[in-house]
Amino acid sequence: MLDNKKVLSSLLLAVLLLLMPGRDCRAISEAGASSTGKAVNVRATWSVTAAHPGDQAVLAVVLQINKGFHVNADEQQIIPVEDLKLFPTKVAVTGADKGLNIEAPLYPSAVPLKVPFLAERVMSFKGKTIVYLPVRLEEALSAGGQVGLSLQVQYQPCSEEYCLLPEKIEIETSLPVVAPDMVVEKIHQELFVGYEPGLVPEVSKDIAFGMFGWTFSVDSSSQSGVVLLLIIAAFGGMLLNFTPCVLPLIPIKIISLSYAAKNRRQCILLGVSMSLGVLVFWIGLGILIALVSGFSATNQLFQYPLFTITVGLIIAIMAGGMFDFFSLQLPAFVYMIHPEQDTLKGSFGLGILAAVLSTPCTAPFMGAAAAWASTQPPASTLAVFAAIGIGMALPYFFLSVSPHLVSKMPKTGPASVLVKQVMGLLMLAAAAYFVGVGVEVLLSSPADPPGKLYWWPVMFFSFCAGGWTAWRTVQIASGKKAKYFFTGLGLAIMLISVLGVFRLTHTGPIDWIYYTPERLELAQEEGQTVVMVFTAEWCLNCKVLERGILDSAKIVKLLTDERVLPMKVDITGNNPEGKAKLKEVGSLTIPLLVVVDAKGNQVYKSDFYTANQLHKAVQGTLK
Structure with missing residues (x-):
């Protein structure tokens, strides 16, 4: 009893x-x-x-x-x-x-x-x-x-x-x-x-996906689970087009398609050509990850400074096309990427470049699918990366088969020139970003924060784009609504550029400790909860999360608690210990945030998170 x-x-x-x-x-x-x-x-x-x-x-x-x-x-x-x-x-x-x-x-x-x-x-x-x-x-x-x-x-x-x-x-x-x-x-x-x-x-066999508190898993051991995984990977690839990394190229493609909008067959061919460029790159990347020893991450290319600088120079050349600098005597290959050329080779190259630019960013769901694929047999790896490529290419193909969506773009007159000039200035800002990041990779050393001076030329070109938009709109716009809207848009870009340069070059309100194995071990010996943020200067998504969430008053107060150690694992340059730690926590892509309690247990991990989620995870370790 x-x-x-x-x-x-x-x-x-x-x-x-x-x-x-x-x-x-x-x-x-x-x-x-x-x-x-x-x-x-x-x-x-x-x-x-x-x-x-x-x-x-x-x-x-x-x-x-x-x-x-x-x-x-x-x-x-x-x-x-x-x-x-x-x-x-x-x-x-x-x-x-x-x-x-x-x-x-x-x-x-x-x-x-x-x-x-x-x-x-x-x-x-x-x-x-x-x-x-x-x-x-x-x-x-x-x-x-x-x-x-x-x-x-x-x-x-x-x-x-x-x-x-x-x-x-x-x-x-x-x-x-x-x-x-x-x-x-x-x-x-x-x-x-x-x-x-x-x-x-x-x-x-279970692959966990999550975004801002919404989590689910897919069982990859079943045929239906594999099909669902490929659909999710394709959806993540499509979302890559809306990340800050790819946005500089979208206006070029829209302008290019607008010139061919009256010729439906030519418009479709250009879209298919660009889509094939995107797909070929992602399949090639899948082959590297599946077959080449030591190549394991989609963003690994941007860890090589010469590659990053080269990408920046290519974008700068393309920006020159927006200002009609191609009338000068330039190398023949440059003319392929002039938007008005409407060549299949140019569209194919533009697709490859768009895919290259997407690799520093990780879209929701894509990171988990790519990380799982990198551990699988070559056939599975290629299938997942091909799905990512197909998903990313879909919007360009959709635009090409729907020419009416781009037919209203101005093709002649002052408005057309203004659109091209503003896009050119914004692309120069993107070029300055990639060249500046490449230089910082060359100059940075592990465990030290990289410099941020490159944000000044980036925001200078952005400021010029806003100012030119406002000035020229006042001169050429005939309708009041268009004049007020585009003038206001230009002034807003100028304001954002001024505020952005000071915020992005500022160290921020959190006293970050930069990762070394010894510093992490010392924090655990002292019984601290460690909030590890994996980041890099070339990762624009990382910047968005840091400024939008980590710098919020609620999180700043949390991370200044003496029982909590905020730690950055910056893999901008040659940081083998940081890369090894990223792999150790079970990821290949950034951004990523991991919370480790005082006993060394990983209690929270997410690539897209909210302030409430982070606050709850850290508070749970302090009880």
């Missing part, structure tokens, strides 16, 4: 906790633990009886999870859940004798688990779960002794209805070191069937 009362009290407690707002999976009572007994048994076993100096041995950390229970996945595979802090499974080395080189633990593939009180599935381990810890002995070790290792294994047992308190198990083990002529035997081989040297855990 006493046992029944305990079980009843545990169930009532679990129900009450589930009904409480802001559930925390770490908060559960000892009553639940006592009623169920030991949910997980942990042991560690070596792969060999002994090891020679210079050998590699593997330690298997075995979690025997009893029926009816599961534990959360490790940090890399866990999927964040709104309003719920998931305690990850972790195997950490707390002490080791000299002469041991210990690799990162290799976790098994997590499985998605549906629990009644959550809409999302939780990535979990069930049954016999084995974490492998590869250890290499140095050649200089002396035979005849032993080498010791201390581990801490942390996990949180959960059933489908409730979670027990997190547990941390300390393990100490040792391995004899024998002379090279001594025989070493393999033991417990049944535990090491799943281990291969250099083994990397299989990526979860």
Whole structure:
């Protein structure tokens, strides 16, 4: 009867906790633990009886999870859940004798688990779960002794209805070191069937997508899931056209199509040609990521300063076409990208350039799809990147088959000249941006903030575009509505340019610490929550999020709390440690924000987030 009362009290407690707002999976009572007994048994076993100096041995950390229970996945595979802090499974080395080189633990593939009180599935381990810890002995070790290792294994047992308190198990083990002529035997081989040297855990079949608090996942193991994934990737590619990176080229294409609007066949051919240029670039990028070792990110091209500067110079040349500078004696290839030429080669090149310019920006949903594709076999990688290309190319194809949408663009007279001149000035601003960023990449060094002086010429050309719009509108506009609208638009651009240059060159209200592994480790030793913002000078989306969200009064107050450390991981230049950290947190693209609590647990990750989401995630670590 006493046992029944305990079980009843545990169930009532679990129900009450589930009904409480802001559930925390770490908060559960000892009553639940006592009623169920030991949910997980942990042991560690070596792969060999002994090891020679210079050998590699593997330690298997075995979690025997009893029926009816599961534990959360490790940090890399866990999927964040709104309003719920998931305690990850972790195997950490707390002490080791000299002469041991210990690799990162290799976790098994997590499985998605549906629990009644959550809409999302939780990535979990069930049954016999084995974490492998590869250890290499140095050649200089002396035979005849032993080498010791201390581990801490942390996990949180959960059933489908409730979670027990997190547990941390300390393990100490040792391995004899024998002379090279001594025989070493393999033991417990049944535990090491799943281990291969250099083994990397299989990526979860569930792909998580999210944007500003709206999250969902796609199961890539089914055919319907793959189809849905390709549709989402295409939608993300289409959204790339509305990012700040691609906007400078859209006016050129509209002007180009407007000249061919009366000839439907020519208009369609130009649109198809540009669409093919976009598609060819994205397929080429997919081939690089699938087959070329070391190439792993869509924005990797802009980490090379000469490439960024070259892109800026090409945009400057195209801007020259807007001012009719092509009447001068310029190289023949330049004439292909003159908007009035209406050549298929020019449209194809414009498509490639538009796709190139899109790579510093990440559209919603596209980043998660590209990151998943980069870990898959070549066929899957190419399919996803082709879908991104198709999605990005669709608006240009749609404009080409609907010439009436661009036919009203002025093609002659003062209004036409004004449109081209203003677009030319704005493109010069874009050219100054890319050239300036390339120079900053050359001059910057890791862990130091890059310079921001290049924003002055960028905003100067933008200011000129606004001023010329207002001045010429007053002179040539005949209708009052058009005169007031475009004059006001020009004045607004001038005001935004003046305000923008001071805001973008200012360091901002937050005292950012720039990432190094040592600084992150020190923050965790001091018990601080770390808000890591992955950024780069060539990432315009990063600038938008920083100025619009991170510089808001609510977030500034939060990040100035002494218990919180705001940290930037800037990969503008050659920053291998920053790039490695980006990959470690499970992403290949920026912008990205990660919140790490004082214990080193990744509690929040998002590429498109709101101030309320960030505030809630950080406050949850300070309770």
